[in-house]
Amino acid sequence: MNDVRHPLLVKAAFSIGSLLFLFPIIWMALSSFKSPLDVTAYPPTLIFSPTLENFGELFGRTDFLHNTWNSFVVASGSTLLGLLLATPAAFAISWHRMSWPATVSLFARMAPGTLFLLPWFIMFSNIGLSGSFTALILAHAVITMPLALWILLPYFDGMPREVVESGQIDGCGGLSILVRIVIPMIYPGIIVATIMSFVFSWNYFLFALALSGFETKTAIVASFNFIGEGTTNWGALMAAATVIAIPPLVLTFIVQRWLVAGLSFGAVKG
Amino acid sequence: MKAIALSAIMTLAVGPVLAQDAFDWRKHDGQTINLMLNNTAWTQTLRPILDQFTEKTGIKLRTEVFSEEQYRTRLNTLLQAKSSDVDAFMTLPSREGPMFQKNGWYADLTPFLKSSTSPDYDYEGISKSLREGGVFDGAITSIPINVEGPLFYWRRDVFEKCNIQKPEFLEDLPAVAAKIKACDSSIYPWAARGLRGTVGYPLGGFIYNSGGDFKTPDGKASLCIPETIKGLQLYGELLREYGPPGATNHTYIQVIDLLAQGRVAMTNESSGDMINVLKRPERVEDIGIAVLPKGKETGISKPIVINWAVSVSNYSQKKDAAWYFLQWVTSKEVQAILADGGIAPPRASVFESEKFAKWTNENRPRSEWAKAIQEISATGSPDYQTPSLTRTPEARDILSMVVQQIVLGQADAKTAACAVTEQVQAIQN
Amino acid sequence: MQDAQPQGQTALSVRWMIVPAVLMTLAMVVFPLAYAIRLSLGGPGGASVSTENFQRLASDPVFWSALRITFGLFGMALVMQLVLGTALALLLNRYDVVRGLVRTAILSPFMLPPVVVGMVAIVVLDPGLGAANWVLQALGLPPFLWLASPQWSLLVIALIDTWQWTPFVALIVLGGLQSLPGRVYEAAEIDGAVGIRRFWHITLPLLGPTLLTAAVLRSVDLLRFFDVIYITTQGGPGNSTTTLNIYAYKLGFDFMDVGYASALMIALATIVFGSVLFFASLRRKVAW
Numbered sequence: 001m002n003d004v005r006h007p008l009l010v011k012a013a014f015s016i017g018s019l020l021f022l023f024p025i026i027w028m029a030l031s032s033f034k035s036p037l038d039v040t041a042y043p044p045t046l047i048f049s050p051t052l053e054n055f056g057e058l059f060g061r062t063d064f065l066h067n068t069w070n071s072f073v074v075a076s077g078s079t080l081l082g083l084l085l086a087t088p089a090a091f092a093i094s095w096h097r098m099s100w101p102a103t104v105s106l107f108a109r110m111a112p113g114t115l116f117l118l119p120w121f122i123m124f125s126n127i128g129l130s131g132s133f134t135a136l137i138l139a140h141a142v143i144t145m146p147l148a149l150w151i152l153l154p155y156f157d158g159m160p161r162e163v164v165e166s167g168q169i170d171g172c173g174g175l176s177i178l179v180r181i182v183i184p185m186i187y188p189g190i191i192v193a194t195i196m197s198f199v200f201s202w203n204y205f206l207f208a209l210a211l212s213g214f215e216t217k218t219a220i221v222a223s224f225n226f227i228g229e230g231t232t233n234w235g236a237l238m239a240a241a242t243v244i245a246i247p248p249l250v251l252t253f254i255v256q257r258w259l260v261a262g263l264s265f266g267a268v269k270g
Numbered sequence: 271m272k273a274i275a276l277s278a279i280m281t282l283a284v285g286p287v288l289a290q291d292a293f294d295w296r297k298h299d300g301q302t303i304n305l306m307l308n309n310t311a312w313t314q315t316l317r318p319i320l321d322q323f324t325e326k327t328g329i330k331l332r333t334e335v336f337s338e339e340q341y342r343t344r345l346n347t348l349l350q351a352k353s354s355d356v357d358a359f360m361t362l363p364s365r366e367g368p369m370f371q372k373n374g375w376y377a378d379l380t381p382f383l384k385s386s387t388s389p390d391y392d393y394e395g396i397s398k399s400l401r402e403g404g405v406f407d408g409a410i411t412s413i414p415i416n417v418e419g420p421l422f423y424w425r426r427d428v429f430e431k432c433n434i435q436k437p438e439f440l441e442d443l444p445a446v447a448a449k450i451k452a453c454d455s456s457i458y459p460w461a462a463r464g465l466r467g468t469v470g471y472p473l474g475g476f477i478y479n480s481g482g483d484f485k486t487p488d489g490k491a492s493l494c495i496p497e498t499i500k501g502l503q504l505y506g507e508l509l510r511e512y513g514p515p516g517a518t519n520h521t522y523i524q525v526i527d528l529l530a531q532g533r534v535a536m537t538n539e540s541s542g543d544m545i546n547v548l549k550r551p552e553r554v555e556d557i558g559i560a561v562l563p564k565g566k567e568t569g570i571s572k573p574i575v576i577n578w579a580v581s582v583s584n585y586s587q588k589k590d591a592a593w594y595f596l597q598w599v600t601s602k603e604v605q606a607i608l609a610d611g612g613i614a615p616p617r618a619s620v621f622e623s624e625k626f627a628k629w630t631n632e633n634r635p636r637s638e639w640a641k642a643i644q645e646i647s648a649t650g651s652p653d654y655q656t657p658s659l660t661r662t663p664e665a666r667d668i669l670s671m672v673v674q675q676i677v678l679g680q681a682d683a684k685t686a687a688c689a690v691t692e693q694v695q696a697i698q699n
Numbered sequence: 700m701q702d703a704q705p706q707g708q709t710a711l712s713v714r715w716m717i718v719p720a721v722l723m724t725l726a727m728v729v730f731p732l733a734y735a736i737r738l739s740l741g742g743p744g745g746a747s748v749s750t751e752n753f754q755r756l757a758s759d760p761v762f763w764s765a766l767r768i769t770f771g772l773f774g775m776a777l778v779m780q781l782v783l784g785t786a787l788a789l790l791l792n793r794y795d796v797v798r799g800l801v802r803t804a805i806l807s808p809f810m811l812p813p814v815v816v817g818m819v820a821i822v823v824l825d826p827g828l829g830a831a832n833w834v835l836q837a838l839g840l841p842p843f844l845w846l847a848s849p850q851w852s853l854l855v856i857a858l859i860d861t862w863q864w865t866p867f868v869a870l871i872v873l874g875g876l877q878s879l880p881g882r883v884y885e886a887a888e889i890d891g892a893v894g895i896r897r898f899w900h901i902t903l904p905l906l907g908p909t910l911l912t913a914a915v916l917r918s919v920d921l922l923r924f925f926d927v928i929y930i931t932t933q934g935g936p937g938n939s940t941t942t943l944n945i946y947a948y949k950l951g952f953d954f955m956d957v958g959y960a961s962a963l964m965i966a967l968a969t970i971v972f973g974s975v976l977f978f979a980s981l982r983r984k985v986a987w
Contacts, residue, residue, distance in 0.1 A: 010794050011801070014794070014801050014805075018804045021808070022804055022807065024808075024816070024823060024862075025807060025808070025811065027823060028811075028819050037531075037550070040527050040531070040822055041531065044829075084719075085719050085720040085723055088719070089716055089719070089720035089721075092714055092716035093717060095713055096712075096713070096714055099979060101717045101721055102979065103976060104721055104724060105720055105721065106915075106919060108724060108727060108728050109971075110919060110923075110968045110972050111731075111732070111965075111967070111968035112923050112925070112943075112944045112947055112948070112964050112968070113923075113925070114944075114947060114948050114960075114964065115731055115735050115961070115965075116731045118351060119730055119734040120727075121351045123731075125351060125353060125355075130353070131355070142723075142727050142728075147916065150915060151871065151874075151916075154875055154909050154912055155874070157908065158878040165711070174713040175713075178716075189874060199809070199810055203812035205812065205814055210344060210347045213355075214332050214334070217334075221340075224337045224340045225309060225335055225336065225337070234822070241812075241815040244815065245807075245810055245815070248807075248810035249810055252807070252810065253799070253800070253803040339929070342953070346952055346955070350957075458827070465932075465933060465935065466932075466934060466936075466937075467933060514826070514827035515827050516825055516826035516844055518847050518849075519821075519825075519932055519936070527828060528827070528828070660955075664954045667953075671938075675937065678849055678936060678937070680937070
C-alpha cells in the first residue's frame, strides 16, 4: 500500500489534523509553563512569558520525582506480571478454542473499581502487605492481565496451526513452541499489549489511592495534592499532568515503528 | 507510730510519682505518627511549620495531603477497615460528626485532655459554640482548628462606577444586579456555587435571612416552608438571571477564580478564600467584604458559620502521641502563627490579640474580613441542609438538586422544594 | 487459529497454560465479591440476611435513570469510537508515510489519565472561563453550555471519551488490519472488487473478531464510566450524567450507605458480565 501520490500533501494534512486533534494536550503542556493565575485567565493567553516555577514547585517542594519512580515500578511490575500470565493463557485459549477463560479473566474489570477498595485493603493489611509495591502490582495486574489477554487473542487466532504442528514434529513441548516459535511470530501483538498494559496501569489512580503507602504513592495520586480549597494550583497541576503524560508518549514513540505493515505469517500463507 | 512512719514513707514515695505526672512535651520522643489532611487553606498554611512540632516533641510526622474528594475516599477506606495506618486526621463535624461517632471512628479525647495536656493549653479558651460542635454524648471527639463561613464579597469600584449603594437588604440583591448588568456588560453581576452537593454552604444565609428554616416548627425536615421557598427562589433566580453561564457546575474553585480575576461584581463565598482573592493586587484596592445582607422584612441576619477540626482515630495505636499533635496545632501559639496566613482562629484570645489586630489592619479588606468573621461567629449557624443525624451528605445532595432545578428553569421554587419533602423526612434520623 | 488438514499425531495439549491467569483472577476477585455480597445482603440492620437492598434498587428511580444514562452513554460512545477508530486505522494503514511523531501524536490522547482529561475539560469547556467558548465566539458562533447543559452534557462526555479512546480502538484495528491474509485480497482483486465494495464485503467481515475485541475492551470501561464525570460534573446538572458507577460511589463513599452501594455494584457487575458474554458469543460466530 505504498502508492501514495502526494506524500507531502498527505503529511501536511495529517500534521494539521493532528495539531487540532491534540489541542487539549497542547493546552495542558503550555499551561504548565504559565504562572498559576494565568492558566484560567480569560481571554486565554496564547502569548505569555514562560516560567519554570511550576516544575520548580513540583520537583523542588514535593516528592514528585519519587512518586514518578513509584509509578514506574508499579506499572512495569504489573505489565510484566500481566504479560507473563496472559501470553500462555492466550495461547491455550486460542489453540484449544476455549472461550470461557477469556471471559473469566475479565471478571475483575466488570465490577466497579470501588468494589475492590475496601476488601483489598483489608486483605493486604491482614497479610502485612498494606502500602507495599507487591500489593499495588497485584492490584494493577488485575487490570493489565485481561487487557493483554484480549489484545493478544486475535494475534494468536490469526496464526496458522501448521506452524505449531511443525514445531511438534520437531519434538518441542508446548512451552518451548510458545517461546521459540509463536512469540517471535506475533511480536507486534506483544508490543501492543505491553504498551496498553503499561499505559493503563500508569494512569490508574483509584487502587493506588487506597492501597499505596507513604513510600509507594504514585505520581497520579500525588497530583491530586494540587487541587484544594483556597487555591487550586492549576499551574503545578498541569505541570504534574504533563510529566505524567511523558513516559507513555515516549514509550509509544519508541515502539510504534514496529507496528509496520506486513507481518511474517503473510509469508507462510503465501 | 508505725502507721505514721508508713504514711510518711508513702507520701515520700508518692511524691515523686506525682511530680512525674507533670506534663512533658518530649514524652513520645522518637515516635512517628501518621497525619491525614484535607488540602484546605489551613493545611497549606500549616505545612511549612510542621517541623516545629517535631523539634518540640521529637515526634516525627508522616503527613498525607489530598484534595477533598480523594481525602474522603481514602479516609473512609482506612477507617472502615479499622486500620491503624492513620493516627490523626482532619474532620468536618457539621457534616460527618454524628456519622463518624456512630461508627465509632473518633477516639474520645476527654481522658487525654484530663491527664495528658500541657498546663497552658486552655481548652476553654476555644470558642464554646465551636467546641461543642465536636462533643457528642459527653465525648469530646475533635478540636476546632479554624472558623469560616460564606461572606459577601463585592466590588466597590464597580458599585461606585455604576452609582449604586451597597445593598442593605438581601432582597435588594436582584435589583442591584440588574443595575450592574445594565451599567457594565463586561462583568457578571453575581456568581455563586451551583455544583451538586456544594450549594448549601452559600445558600443557607439566604434561607435564614428570609425567615425560613430547614425544618418545620415541630421539628420535621422540610423545604416546603413559605419563607424557605422565598430564600431558595432568591438564590436560584439570582444565579439564573445574573450569574455566569455554566453555574450549575461551579463550586468555590470557579467562583473564586472569577472573583480574583475581576470578572464578577458580587458573591457569597467562603471566608477561607480571602487570601487567594487578595493575591491579585487590584483586588486589595477594590474588594469589599461584609456579612450577607440581612432580610428586609424579617431583619434577620443568620449566616452560616462552620469549622474544621482535628481528631484522633479510634483505631490508632498511638493515641497519646496523636493527642500531642492535636494540642500543639490548636494551641495559642500555633493559631497565632496560622492567623498570619489568613486562618481565622477559633480562640478569642488569639482573635483579639494585638498581633492579629496588626495583621488585619494592614489593609481594608482584611479588617472588614475580621469584623465579618467576628459577627458570623456570634450570630451564625452550622446547619445548611435539612436535619439528619447520619445522612447529612444525602440531605445536602437533595438540596443541591432542588436549587439546580430552579437555576436551570426546570421548576419553580415552590414545586421543586415541596416535591422532596418525603425524601428529606425519610433520611431524618 | 486456522485449521490445517487434520494430522494423524497426538494433538498438542497446553490447557494447563490458562491456570496461572485464572488462579490469579480468582484469588484477587473472590474475596472482594464475597465481601460485597455479604454487605449487600446484610440489610440496613446489619446482622440478618435479606434481599432488602436489591428490592430497594428495583424501586429506586435514580437507579433506573442511572441505568438509562449508562446505556445511553455506552451506546453513543461505542458506536462513535468503533466507526472513527476503524476509519483512523484505515488511514494510518494506507498512508505509511505517516509515521514517527505524527503517528505517536495521533495515538496520544488515550495516554492521558482520564482524570487529567477531566481537569483539562473543566477549564477548557467552562462556558465563562474556558478556551472552547472563546474559540466559538472568535468564529462568530454562539457560546455553548457544554458540561453545564442538562440536555447535552452526556453527549459532551461521550465526545470527550471518543476523543480520548478512538486512537486506542484504531490501534487495535490497525493490528487486525495488518494480520489480514494477503491472499484474500489478491483473490478479491482478481474478481474485480475494489474500494468501498472491497472494504464492505471483505475487509469489514474479516475485521469482525478484531472489532469485537475492541468492543469488549471498551464496553467494560464505558459501562463503568466514572473518572471524567467524577472530576467534572459529579453526576450533574441534576442527574443528567449520573451513571451507575457514579451513583454507587456516591452511595458508598459520600453517603456511607455501604450495603446499598454494594448491591448496586453487584448489579452493575452483572450488567457488564452480560454484555461481555453477548460480545464474546458474537465473536465466536464471526470467527474465521
